[in-house]
Amino acid sequence: MKTALPRTPLVAAVALASFGMxxxxxxxxxxxxQRLLELESRIAAAEQRAELAEAQAAGSPAPADxxxxxxxxxxxASGEEGFSFNVYARSGLLLGExxxxxxxxxxxxxxxxxxxxxxxxxxxxxxYAEAILNYRMQFDNxxxxxxxxxxxxxxxxxxxxxxxxxxxxxxVYAEFSDLPSFTGAFENASIWAGKRFDRDNFDIHxxxxxxxxxxxxGAGIYDVQLADNWRSNFxxxxxxxxxxxxxxxxxxDTGSTDxxxxxxxxxxxxxxxxxxxxxxxxxxxRFNDLRTDENDDDIVISLGExxxxxxxHTMVAYHGDSFFGLGEGNFKVALMHGQGLxxxxxxxxxxxxxxxxxxxxxxxxxxxTYVAPRWRVAPAILAExxxxxxxxxxxxxWATLNVRLANEITQNFEMQYEASYQxxxxxxxxxDGRNAVSGDFGKFTIAPTFKPQVGGFWQRPEIRAFASYxxxxxxxNNYGASSFxxxxxTGGQWSFGxxxxxxx
Numbered sequence: 001m002k003t004a005l006p007r008t009p010l011v012a013a014v015a016l017a018s019f020g021m022x023x024x025x026x027x028x029x030x031x032x033x034q035r036l037l038e039l040e041s042r043i044a045a046a047e048q049r050a051e052l053a054e055a056q057a058a059g060s061p062a063p064a065d066x067x068x069x070x071x072x073x074x075x076x077a078s079g080e081e082g083f084s085f086n087v088y089a090r091s092g093l094l095l096g097e098x099x100x101x102x103x104x105x106x107x108x109x110x111x112x113x114x115x116x117x118x119x120x121x122x123x124x125x126x127x128y129a130e131a132i133l134n135y136r137m138q139f140d141n142x143x144x145x146x147x148x149x150x151x152x153x154x155x156x157x158x159x160x161x162x163x164x165x166x167x168x169x170x171x172v173y174a175e176f177s178d179l180p181s182f183t184g185a186f187e188n189a190s191i192w193a194g195k196r197f198d199r200d201n202f203d204i205h206x207x208x209x210x211x212x213x214x215x216x217x218g219a220g221i222y223d224v225q226l227a228d229n230w231r232s233n234f235x236x237x238x239x240x241x242x243x244x245x246x247x248x249x250x251x252x253d254t255g256s257t258d259x260x261x262x263x264x265x266x267x268x269x270x271x272x273x274x275x276x277x278x279x280x281x282x283x284x285x286r287f288n289d290l291r292t293d294e295n296d297d298d299i300v301i302s303l304g305e306x307x308x309x310x311x312x313h314t315m316v317a318y319h320g321d322s323f324f325g326l327g328e329g330n331f332k333v334a335l336m337h338g339q340g341l342x343x344x345x346x347x348x349x350x351x352x353x354x355x356x357x358x359x360x361x362x363x364x365x366x367x368x369t370y371v372a373p374r375w376r377v378a379p380a381i382l383a384e385x386x387x388x389x390x391x392x393x394x395x396x397x398w399a400t401l402n403v404r405l406a407n408e409i410t411q412n413f414e415m416q417y418e419a420s421y422q423x424x425x426x427x428x429x430x431x432d433g434r435n436a437v438s439g440d441f442g443k444f445t446i447a448p449t450f451k452p453q454v455g456g457f458w459q460r461p462e463i464r465a466f467a468s469y470x471x472x473x474x475x476x477n478n479y480g481a482s483s484f485x486x487x488x489x490t491g492g493q494w495s496f497g498x499x500x501x502x503x504x
Contacts, residue, residue: 080144086132092499093158094125096488101125101158102495103483106208109441109472110479111398111424114389115346115362117207117382119402119420122445122466124208124499128154130170146175148196171196185225193219200233200265200272202319202332204366204380205457206404206418211334211364212274212315213347214263215239233265241280241352257282259341259349270319272334278311278341278349286352304391304431305355311341313348320367329369336362343386353390360386368457374408378457391431398424408454416447416464426479434480439473461502468495 096102104125106117130152137145150171155162173194182189198214199222220235239259263276286307315336323329336345343358344351366380383399405417422441428434447466451459471492477485484490 081136081138084134084136086134086504087130088503089129090124090499090501091127091129092124092497094123094495094497097494098488100488101156103486103489104495108483109422109424110426110437110476110482110484111396111422113481114386114396114398114426115209115344115384116398116400116422116424117204117209118400118422118441119206119404119418119443119445120208121206121404121416121418121447122468122495122497122499123420123443123470125497126154126156128152132171141180142178143176143180144178146177148173148175169195186221187225189224190222191220192222198235198237202317204364204382206366206378206380206402207382207400209364209382210346211317211332212336212345214261214276215347216261216349229268231267233263235261235263235265237261237263237349239349241283241286257286257352259283259352261349263348270321272315272317272319274313274315274317276313276342276348278313280307280309280341280349280352283307283309283341283352284356305357307352308340308354308356308358310356311339311343311354311358313338313342313345315345323367323369327369329367331365331367333365334363336360336364343389345384355388355390355392357388357392358386358390359388360384376406376408376457378404380404391429394429394431395425395427398422398426406449411454412450412452414449414451414454416445416449418445418447419443420445424476428481432481435478437475437479439475441470441472441476443468443470460504461500463498463500465498466496469493470495 094102094104102125104123105112106120106123107113107115108123109116109118112118130150132148132150135147137147139145148171149169151167152170153167155164155166157164171194173192173196175190175192177190179189179191195217196215198220201210201213201215203210203213214235214237216237216239218235218237220233220237222233224232224234226232237260239261241257241259257280259278259280261276261278263274266273266275284306287304313336315334317332317334320331320333322331324331337360338345339359340356341349341351341354343354343360345360345362362382362384364380364382366378368376368378370376380402381400382402385395385397387393387395389396400420400422402420403418406414408414420441420443424440425438426434427436429436445466445468447464449462449464451462453459472484474491476482477490479485
């Protein structure tokens, strides 16, 4: 007589689910749905194990289809196979002293158009959301496939419906790994093709600025093991420059071109060395936006420099597993240099206005640590010097120092503080009618913050209120390529708001 074995894992899982649902009835719907999906996977796996155990107890071999189903369910429960969903989102209200919406964002200063970001806490007026859909597969021969689609939308309106919202498909690609026919240096390599953000981009979160942002449409191979302590990634990305005038007498005549970025990304332990070559055929038919020079009462109009058709970029970075060797935490430091099309040292291949003679050098540093059991700090530095960028003889210098401090008061509440300072000396040399300016910018923010659980720098979601005081040198209002100097936005003012930030 066959005696069925008790399905203890299933009973325990159902009991746990019932308790959890009662105790968290008011929990966030999406989080609850995710927990239920994970629970269903665990229950299914438990049922499969029970069937297998029954068959073995009865003295009969386990059916092949049961073993196969069990293996698949376990892979799905572990995340190695099946569907998954990831999100980054932020949304907030930023108001000035007159209770009206004001400009803001990490790139609000005149140096922002050159990549000069400032602290983002209490300084973001937009709603931006990314929805990432993943499907992973594992095949009988051990090979794996990963398919991803990423949708993103951003808007600055506070309305619940906005016809001007820009919905974009920012990533669509397939990646294959664990291919059994790959051997030698390629044994652990993965290949991909499509539109994507490079896997190894990294950023300074508190400035909303990547150290390096390599993205576009193309193909590549990751994790080629060239030596015991040397692995490399190789990729070719393409980006499209927008249409541009090619004939000053017939401004309706436009041209277009593609920027191609060929990259080798090398890792030696904690060290990273990245080198890229860039090209953009026919980009020299682009002449930078018309420059205007006042001569008495007349305005003299002249063409700017032609766009670059090639470029070079390199980066040396160190990814530290301590707080600069002084204590627990982490840090990253990167030094970047580029010429021609490579002089846009962060967003590679994204700026077609750069000249052949353009040169830029940038330094980025950040670290994170706890200075006391409930106090954590994250300082960051970002600085750049560039010349001959858009016009012969131009010079752009800027540097940002930012410090984010947080005090974890209870399990669900913390106080966040941020001080941000930026110095800039910008001389466009007449490019696009912009004026030479120099001065500094400062911001201090205090933000009471609620979250389901405090702890660490990357714990989200969170909801925060904030008050910020912002001031800057009056000379910066004259630059002509930022919102500085607009009515009611001249420095020395308070702003207030609320914001949520989510990622998982």
